[in-house]
Amino acid sequence: xxxxxxxxxxxxxxxxxxxMNLVSARQIGDETETVRMxxxxxxxxxxxxxxxxxxxxxxxxxxxxxxxLGDAALAVANVFGSEPRRPLSAGLVAAGxxxxxxxxxxxxxxxxxxxTKKGEHCYFSVPAPPVxxxxxxxxxxxxxxxxxxxxxxxxxxxxxxxxxIIYAEAAKDGFSGVAISFGSGMTNVAMSVSTIEALSFSVGxxxxxxxxxxxxxxGVSQARICAIKEKGIDLLDxxxxxxxxxxxxxxxxxxxxxxxxxxxxxAQTGQFDLPDPIPLIVSGGTSMAGNFMxxxxxxxxxxxxxxxxxxxxxxxASDPLNAVAKGMxxxxxxxxxxx
Amino acid sequence: xxxxxxxxxxxxxxxxxxxxxDLVSGDVVHIEAEKARTSRDLDVAKWAKGVRVxxxxxxxxxxxxxxxxxxxxxxxxxxxxxxxxxxxxxxxVEMSSEVKAQTAEIQGLKAQLAEFQAILLGALKDxxxxxxxxxxxxxxxxxxxxxxxxxRVFVPSKLVDDTVKVKAxxxxxxxxxxxxxxxxSALREARKKE
Numbered sequence: 151x152x153x154x155x156x157x158x159x160x161x162x163x164x165x166x167x168x169x170m171n172l173v174s175a176r177q178i179g180d181e182t183e184t185v186r187m188x189x190x191x192x193x194x195x196x197x198x199x200x201x202x203x204x205x206x207x208x209x210x211x212x213x214x215x216x217x218x219l220g221d222a223a224l225a226v227a228n229v230f231g232s233e234p235r236r237p238l239s240a241g242l243v244a245a246g247x248x249x250x251x252x253x254x255x256x257x258x259x260x261x262x263x264x265x266t267k268k269g270e271h272c273y274f275s276v277p278a279p280p281v282x283x284x285x286x287x288x289x290x291x292x293x294x295x296x297x298x299x300x301x302x303x304x305x306x307x308x309x310x311x312x313x314x315i316i317y318a319e320a321a322k323d324g325f326s327g328v329a330i331s332f333g334s335g336m337t338n339v340a341m342s343v344s345t346i347e348a349l350s351f352s353v354g355x356x357x358x359x360x361x362x363x364x365x366x367x368x369g370v371s372q373a374r375i376c377a378i379k380e381k382g383i384d385l386l387d388x389x390x391x392x393x394x395x396x397x398x399x400x401x402x403x404x405x406x407x408x409x410x411x412x413x414x415x416x417a418q419t420g421q422f423d424l425p426d427p428i429p430l431i432v433s434g435g436t437s438m439a440g441n442f443m444x445x446x447x448x449x450x451x452x453x454x455x456x457x458x459x460x461x462x463x464x465x466x467a468s469d470p471l472n473a474v475a476k477g478m479x480x481x482x483x484x485x486x487x488x489x
Numbered sequence: 490x491x492x493x494x495x496x497x498x499x500x501x502x503x504x505x506x507x508x509x510x511d512l513v514s515g516d517v518v519h520i521e522a523e524k525a526r527t528s529r530d531l532d533v534a535k536w537a538k539g540v541r542v543x544x545x546x547x548x549x550x551x552x553x554x555x556x557x558x559x560x561x562x563x564x565x566x567x568x569x570x571x572x573x574x575x576x577x578x579x580x581x582v583e584m585s586s587e588v589k590a591q592t593a594e595i596q597g598l599k600a601q602l603a604e605f606q607a608i609l610l611g612a613l614k615d616x617x618x619x620x621x622x623x624x625x626x627x628x629x630x631x632x633x634x635x636x637x638x639x640x641r642v643f644v645p646s647k648l649v650d651d652t653v654k655v656k657a658x659x660x661x662x663x664x665x666x667x668x669x670x671x672x673x674s675a676l677r678e679a680r681k682k683e
Contacts, residue, residue, distance in 0.1 A: 208656035301649035
């Protein structure tokens with residue numbers, strides 16, 4: 151049966167590489183297809199194969215060890231009483247972690263799928279250099295993913311994570327705005343003026359930093375805090391001590407991000423003009439917590455008078471979990487049009 | 490904060506003509522990063538391992554406050570007389586002539602080096618794709634910009650194993666929305682205007 155025109159995938163794919171999730175986005179007809187996979191794995195000895203088969207758990211057999219990838223790794227970790235491993239740490243891949251790189255290769259290959267045609271353009275996200283830890287570089291991180299994407303049969307292009315949010319969400323604002331991506335490992339910020347990246351940076355604080363801080367302050371495990379968070383929390387009305395701690399650290403993260411924007415903007419005064427106020431768009435998995443946007447607006451109100459960037463409105467991305475992947479897809483699609 | 494190139498002379502003496510620098514061993518000079526990148530003589534100097542270059546971002550120098558004049562109840566305390574200049578000893582006189590001799594030697598070496606530089610520049614022009622090597626040595630309190638030269642970053646090959654079939658669950662979701670298509674058209678139009 152011939153494929154309907156509507157089902158035919160258009161050329162170009164976007165890839166969001168995050169500490170917690172990998173997300174790809176592709177346009178198929180008039181639909182956008184996203185594929186999401188948890189960026190975790192667990193390695194098990196070969197004798198665990200029988201138990202995995204009994205549980206109907208998918209795994210990768212590498213002869214001397216088995217890997218369980220993605221969401222299944224979290225479930226299996228509980229059963230075997232071990233910790234799932236994350237190939238990325240605070241948003242970046244660590245040099246020397248060869249096993250982590252190989253797992254990343256498998257995860258990305260699965261999330262991307264085969265290219266529609268050889269050399270299909272794939273835009274993948276990279277963070278901006280972290281301002282709070284200048285020793286962490288993104289050069290190696292960029293090179294690793296460019297290699298992986300190329301080995302998957304694509305033509306890889308790296309692009310700033312927060313700018314992707316501008317491309318996905320700020321079309322009606324002429325692609326001018328401030329985008330903040332609150333991720334798990336880090337928070338990325340970009341300011342765009344009519345499609346041009348005027349400012350970008352990242353801080354090595356995100357959802358994991360919140361969990362760690364809250365866990366330490368109330369003396370419970372990070373896993374417990376994570377479970378409390380995932381069960382659901384109202385940041386404006388915390389009920390337990392753990393929720394109070396979480397709310398505090400969420401507020402601190404927002405405050406720190408806004409302070410950094412003000413600081414970085416002040417350092418570049420005179421380099422570009424902002425004739426009109428621009429929107430501030432918030433995205434990322436960490437921004438999905440209950441009443442996060444209300445809390446964000448409250449913190450912003452406290453800083454509004456001294457905030458150097460004129461803001462027209464603060465809004466949540468229409469699809470906070472997939473905005474980066476979609477923004478990457480926009481750029482990849484254009485790349486094919488220009489070919 | 491401005492990005493600068495920190496040039497350290499690691500040989501006996503080196504002249505970088507197009508930057509107007511005349512360095513001796515241990516000299517450290519900061520110049521604008523942009524100037525450093527466009528300097529051909531600096532390229533030669535790095536290649537010849539005469540200098541080491543690091544890209545740094547220094548914090549602003551804070552001017553020391555000028556101390557206020559302290560008014561005393563009984564009038565200003567007179568400042569002490571300046572210390573008399575110490576007489577040069579015979580050993581110091583000897584050292585001055587030693588320094589003079591060394592200076593003359595250095596001048597001679599500089600002239601030789603200038604000739605060597607000219608030969609190198611001529612040879613470099615014939616070599617296609619000569620690459621820069623910028624040393625990266627992060628030090629406390631500075632931000633060091635790494636070179637974008639990809640050959641400095643080793644990434645292992647065959648990170649994606651073609652023989653392995655990945656069996657794992659991924660969440661696939663399709664949403665009917667014009668968002669991406671509209672954004673792509675808008676971005677195309679916006680880029681045309683630039």
